Amino acid sequence: MILSEQQLSLIEEFGVYQENNGFQPAVARVMGLLLVSDRAELTFDEISEALSISKSATSNALNMLLNTGNIEYTTFPGDRKRYFRIKSSNWREFFLKRMEDLSYLNGLLKRALDVRKRDNPIYDAKLNDFISFMDYMQNRMPSLIEEWEKSRK
Amino acid sequence: MILSEQQLSLIEEFGVYQENNGFQPAVARVMGLLLVSDRAELTFDEISEALSISKSATSNALNMLLNTGNIEYTTFPGDRKRYFRIKSSNWREFFLKRMEDLSYLNGLLKRALDVRKRDNPIYDAKLNDFISFMDYMQNRMPSLIEEWEKSRK
DNA sequence: TCATTAGTTCATAATTTACAGAACTAAAAT
DNA sequence: ATTTTAGTTCTGTAAATTATGAACTAATGA
Secondary structure, eight states, X not given: OOOOHHHHHHHHHHHHHHHHTTOOHHHHHHHHHHHHOSSSOBOHHXXXXXXXXXXXXXXXXXXXXXXXXXXXXXXXXXXEEEEEEEOTTHHHHHHHHHHHHHHHHHHHXXXXXXXXXXXXXXXXXXXXXXXXXXXXXXXXXXXXXXXXXXXXX | OOOOHHHHHHHHHHHHHHHHTTOOHHHHHHHHHHHHOSSSOBOHHHHHHHHTOOHHHHHHHHHHHHHTTSEEEEEETTEEEEEEEEOTTHHHHHHXXXXXXXXXXXXXXXXXXXXXXXXXXXXXXXXXXXXXXXXXXXXXXXXXXXXXXXXXX
């Protein structure tokens, strides 16, 4: 497989981004490759070779991404290879996961307000502000998604 | 300083959450402590003792958090100690940073669409969907914040 | 002037992580 | 029957991370 300079550097940049999201370097590169490659579906060996990573690292990365639902694969009759691709539904899920993560944080902050007996209630007010803001965002999210869907018809 | 069981376990839970956000364990615990402690402002030694971490780890954590703008401190005349607290403006900034992070990702995805010459344009459509969704969210964000501010008067 | 306080800095130790390489397996092909 | 294919699993290790403890500093206090 031939990758342009642009593709190679985008794989790296996307890789670093996903490392910051908690993915292992090699795992993040595999996602990057599947994102930018000209063919949407790549085999085990193509991935291993394109990224110069060992078979064990490739195996680990692909199973990781399969387990987390970030990729999937298809097969073709008379061909034992699996063809891996990014799960197309994944993008929307990605956004929703981010929102869920924020409401988990919001839950922690609510509990913090609950357990601490603050000397100075000014700090409580600031935190309450944020909690109410997050609650508001969460409530508005479904209608925002709906509006977007309408807007693009 | 006395911390209840609830406070201690919330520090840990918040700590793990912030570790996933890229903070070092000890740094994450310091944030947790400042979040749940009954007094909003704590000294170097109080933090070190409450979390049973060494002075060097405490120094490192506090400077880390000062540099990233997550905490700040005040002093009092005739008292050499610094009193550390969570930066109150920080919560809103936290949310905005998350949004910025998503638009950075969106930029990467736009570049991916640009550089890859996809065999099957179905995959392009899915990605375009997400990009347009993210663009929509970004555009709506300022007015959403405004609406929230109005709604709470 | 000497001791104490409030930290900082440095060398180093203890984990943790992330990957390579080799040996292995199960199914299919010859 | 045995070879090839398409991976998986195991062991070892290099590198990175994270924290400790001891030595240090700069300011204040006695």
